[in-house]
Amino acid sequence: MSLWPAKVADVKTAGVTVRTTTREVAGVRPHVKWLVHTGLLILAFLEFYPMILALLMSFKTNTQYVLHPYSLTFPLHFSNYVEAFRVIWRYMLNSVAVVSMSLVGTLTVSTLGGFALGRYRFPGREVLYYMLIALMMVPGVLTMVPQFVLISHFHMVNTWWGLVFPYIAGGEIFSIFLLRQFMMGLSQELFDAAQVDGATMWQEFWNIALPSVRPIIAVIAVNHIVGWWNDLIWPSIVLTNPKWMTLMPGLYSFTGQYETNIGPLMAGYVIGSIPLVIMFLFTSRMFVEGMNSGAFKL
Amino acid sequence: MAQEAAYSAPPAKSRKRSNRQPLWLIYLFIFPAIALALVFDYYPAISGLYLSTTNTMEVGIPAHWIGLANYVSLFTNPIFLASLWHMAVLAAIGIAIGTVVPFLVAEMIFNLGSARWRYAYRVIFLLKMLIPGMVVVEVWGIILATNGVLDHLFKWVGLPWSHIGWLVDPHTALAAVAFIGFPWVAGIGILIYYAGLVGVNPEIWDAASVDGSRGFHRMRTIDLPLVMGQVKLTIILSAIGSFQGYFAQFLLTQGGPGFATMVPGYYMYLNAFQYGQMGMASAIGVFLFLVILALTIVNMKFVRSSQDYAVE
Numbered sequence: 086m087s088l089w090p091a092k093v094a095d096v097k098t099a100g101v102t103v104r105t106t107t108r109e110v111a112g113v114r115p116h117v118k119w120l121v122h123t124g125l126l127i128l129a130f131l132e133f134y135p136m137i138l139a140l141l142m143s144f145k146t147n148t149q150y151v152l153h154p155y156s157l158t159f160p161l162h163f164s165n166y167v168e169a170f171r172v173i174w175r176y177m178l179n180s181v182a183v184v185s186m187s188l189v190g191t192l193t194v195s196t197l198g199g200f201a202l203g204r205y206r207f208p209g210r211e212v213l214y215y216m217l218i219a220l221m222m223v224p225g226v227l228t229m230v231p232q233f234v235l236i237s238h239f240h241m242v243n244t245w246w247g248l249v250f251p252y253i254a255g256g257e258i259f260s261i262f263l264l265r266q267f268m269m270g271l272s273q274e275l276f277d278a279a280q281v282d283g284a285t286m287w288q289e290f291w292n293i294a295l296p297s298v299r300p301i302i303a304v305i306a307v308n309h310i311v312g313w314w315n316d317l318i319w320p321s322i323v324l325t326n327p328k329w330m331t332l333m334p335g336l337y338s339f340t341g342q343y344e345t346n347i348g349p350l351m352a353g354y355v356i357g358s359i360p361l362v363i364m365f366l367f368t369s370r371m372f373v374e375g376m377n378s379g380a381f382k383l
Numbered sequence: 384m385a386q387e388a389a390y391s392a393p394p395a396k397s398r399k400r401s402n403r404q405p406l407w408l409i410y411l412f413i414f415p416a417i418a419l420a421l422v423f424d425y426y427p428a429i430s431g432l433y434l435s436t437t438n439t440m441e442v443g444i445p446a447h448w449i450g451l452a453n454y455v456s457l458f459t460n461p462i463f464l465a466s467l468w469h470m471a472v473l474a475a476i477g478i479a480i481g482t483v484v485p486f487l488v489a490e491m492i493f494n495l496g497s498a499r500w501r502y503a504y505r506v507i508f509l510l511k512m513l514i515p516g517m518v519v520v521e522v523w524g525i526i527l528a529t530n531g532v533l534d535h536l537f538k539w540v541g542l543p544w545s546h547i548g549w550l551v552d553p554h555t556a557l558a559a560v561a562f563i564g565f566p567w568v569a570g571i572g573i574l575i576y577y578a579g580l581v582g583v584n585p586e587i588w589d590a591a592s593v594d595g596s597r598g599f600h601r602m603r604t605i606d607l608p609l610v611m612g613q614v615k616l617t618i619i620l621s622a623i624g625s626f627q628g629y630f631a632q633f634l635l636t637q638g639g640p641g642f643a644t645m646v647p648g649y650y651m652y653l654n655a656f657q658y659g660q661m662g663m664a665s666a667i668g669v670f671l672f673l674v675i676l677a678l679t680i681v682n683m684k685f686v687r688s689s690q691d692y693a694v695e
Contacts, residue, residue, distance in 0.1 A: 117598070121491045122500075128488065129507050131566045135522035136514060138532065142525075155532055198416035207409045213417060220424050222679050226627050226648055227672035228424065230655045230664045231431035235423070237442040254423030257416050286404040286412070315515040318633060322656060333517050337634075340521060354518040361513040369506065 136358070143351035150347050162348055169339075169353035175328075176335025177360070183245050183320075183331050184313045187252035188306055195257045196302065199264025200290050204276065214265065220258045225319075233322060247323040248331065252313055260305045267298045303371045307364075314361055332357050431672075434665035441659045453666035463667070466638075466645040469557055473646065474625040476561045481621030482614055485572030490602055492573075493580045505577065511569035516630055523563045524550065524635045550636055553643040560631045560644050572617045579613040580606065619682040623675050647671055 130137075142150060144161040152158075201207075202214050232251055241247035275293050284292070295302075314332065321334035330338065336357050343350040435453055439446040457463045492504045526532040529548035537543075546552065549559035583606070591597075591605050607614070629649035632638050638645035638653065647667050655664035 118495065121495060125488070125491055125504055128566055128568050129504070132508065132511050132568050135519050135526070138525070139518065139522050155535065194415040194419060198413045201409050201412035205404065205409050207406055213413060217416065217420055220420060220428075222676060223424065223428050224623070224627060224672055224675045226651065226675075227431050227668045228427040230651070230661055230668055231427040231434055232423065233655070234430070234434070234439075234442050234661065235427055250419070250423050254419040257419060258424070261416060286408050290412075311513060315517070317515075317517045317630070318652070333515060336515075336517060351522075354515075354521065358514050358518055362510070365510065365513055 139351045139354050142347055143355050145348045145351075147345070147347065165348035165352040166356065168349040169356055172339055172342075173332070173335055173353050173356060176330050176332045176339075177357070179245075179330060179335070180314055180332040183248050183252075184310055186245065186249045187256065187313055188309060190249060190253040191256040191260055191309060192302060192306065194253060195260035195264055195305075196295060196298070197290070198257070198261045199268050199298075200294050202261065203265040203268025204271075204289075204294065217258055217261055221262070225255075229319065229322075236323060241323070243324055243326045243329055245329060248313075248320055251319070252309075256309050260309075263301055263305060264298060267301045268294055271297050300371075303368070307368055307371050310364065311361060431665050431668055434662055435669045436666075437662045439662040439665075441661060446662065449662070453663050454670070457663065457666055457670070462642050462645060463647065463650060465642055466647050466650050469644060470626060470646045470648075472557060473561055474622055477625035478618050478621045480567045481570070481572055481624070482617050484567050485570060485617065486576050486607075486610070486614070487602075488568050489573050489576035489580060490606065493577060505573070508569045508573055512571075517634060520563060520630050520634050523631075527559050527562070550644075551640055553640045556636060556640055556643040560636065563631050571620065575613050575617055576610060579610040583609050615685065616682070619678055622678055626671060626675060626678075 138155065141155065141157055143165055144163070145158055145165075146162055149158040149162075198217075202210060236242055236247045236251070239246075241250070271294065275297075276289055279289050279293055316331075317333040317337065320331045321337055324330045324334055327335070327338065336353060339353050340350060343353070436448055436450055437446045438449045438452075488508070492501050495501050495504075527549040529546065529551065531548070533549065534546055537546075546555070549555045549562075587605065587609070588601070591601050596605060627648055629646050629652065632644055632646060632649040633652065636644040638649050648671065651664045651667035651671070654660040654667065
């Protein structure tokens with residue numbers, strides 16, 4: 086769980102070995118080094134300043150906010166957190182449900198599809214693969230409006246399905262692209278041995294392929310969780326009933342209700358940001374990889 | 384790269400690949416993925432093209448085909464034309480920021496001696512990417528508000544810029560939207576450049592060091608040409624990002640004051656879900672799609688595959 090890599094040498098990540106430099110990089114003199122540290126720490130402070138501000142404001146009453154808006158004021162009003170949590174716990178649970186359903190769906194269809202495309206030859210394989218991959222060039226702005234029309238025809242407005250199906254259909258594309266490549270890279274011997282023993286296709290998939298690609302599955306999962314948890318615009322179009330709202334549209338409507346009550350509002354923002362940070366503590370290495378793999382995306 | 388090898392290697396072995404499984408079973412494995420893609424990706428994409436040629440107002444209201452009328456009225460609509468200009472301005476700023484800042488910060492981090500610090504800084508900036516964009520933008524709304532943090536800061540240093548609110552003044556609103564997120568360090572760009580620097584042969588720097596090339600001079604004359612592929616990639620990614628994004632408009636300005644911060648993406652949202660003009664909204668969607676598609680094609684043709692900057 087440590088944030089530090091055990092050994093910064095050849096870090097093997099999900100089948101991709103990357104050389105990392107262990108030697109000192111030439112050209113940085115000690116006093117320059119302190120300058121660089123100072124610069125980076127200032128940048129980090131500025132980058133996180135909105136979060137620091139939210140944290141400071143989350144403990145204030147309105148009076149404290151009017152008198153000292155941007156500094157720490159005592160006493161700290163933890164009751165703001167209780168008040169905010171009373172409203173947004175439901176949205177958080179809804180988000181957990183939607184993200185879990187979408188994740189199970191995406192991983193199921195994309196591991197199955199990636200396995201078939203990566204390990205088997207069959208008529209139409211290339212066509213089907215490129216048909217899926219071509220969708221990487223279709224941006225969300227093109228599909229948003231017609232997708233809403235479709236969701237309406239399916240009577241999925243104000244249901245979680247209106248999020249889950251588009252999330253799976255959007256998430257599976259890049260997942261299949263990655264999984265197919267990793268499935269292709271697996272050694273054939275394991276599969277040969279299994280076939281000699283009369284393994285079915287399902288057994289090959291479940292007992293051999295799936296365990297072997299576990300690292301890349303984790304990377305895909307982390308990447309999707311972050312994107313779906315923080316999604317605002319699509320869920321706020323699909324879900325208008327507070328009963329079903331996920332966290333971001335929930336926080337958005339919470340913002341409307343608490344505009345003049347800054348303490349609980351900021352407490353709500355802080356609470357909403359915490360779950361992913363906790364997840365990060367448990368998956369920091371996968372997360373770094375996951376975000377890196379985001380660099381593949383267009 | 385290992386992945387590339389995996390990608391190009393199969394033909395030698397593929398003869399061995401089993402086809403003992405019945406074909407229908409193989410198709411059954413990919414069926415869910417294909418079915419979902421057809422229904423929820425392909426159908427919307429294609430029906431979006433069609434919708435853009437109809438006068439559809441809202442779901443369920445009958446509409447008919449009107450050819451390219453939506454496009455004609457868009458390109459004679461002063462609000463849309465203004466939004467295109469705003470998009471160009473924001474994209475120019477976004478590209479400049481998205482290319483320069485991550486490069487400089489990646490250099491700063493990469494040149495630190497300690498591997499631990501290098502990892503720590505990267506993790507710190509990555510952590511920011513977890514924070515919901517909505518929360519960040521909402522707090523920026525407070526920073527830029529009348530008597531907000533920025534106004535206090537200017538008052539404190541004695542600058543007479545006290546203001547009616549940076550997002551409210553039509554002269555500053557667009558600039559204020561562009562300023563949101565300062566100092567724009569966190570993001571995928573820093574990883575792309577860092578991976579690029581890791582991939583450079585260290586002997587080049589040893590040689591540069593012997594020649595007395597250091598600091599900014601080395602960055603400009605040696606490092607920059609070596610990460611030109613990454614520069615192109617971040618240009619394209621920033622451009623695509625800023626053509627599509629309308630978070631600040633959605634949360635803070637609603638495209639205003641007046642239409643001072645209107646961008647096509649948000650105008651599409653408004654047309655579809657506020658004005659009841661779904662046909663018009665689809666036309667904007669198609670237009671943005673074509674712009675982005677052109678960029679993607681440029682990217683694939685002239686920029687090295689983004690896989691080249693794989694994982695560390």
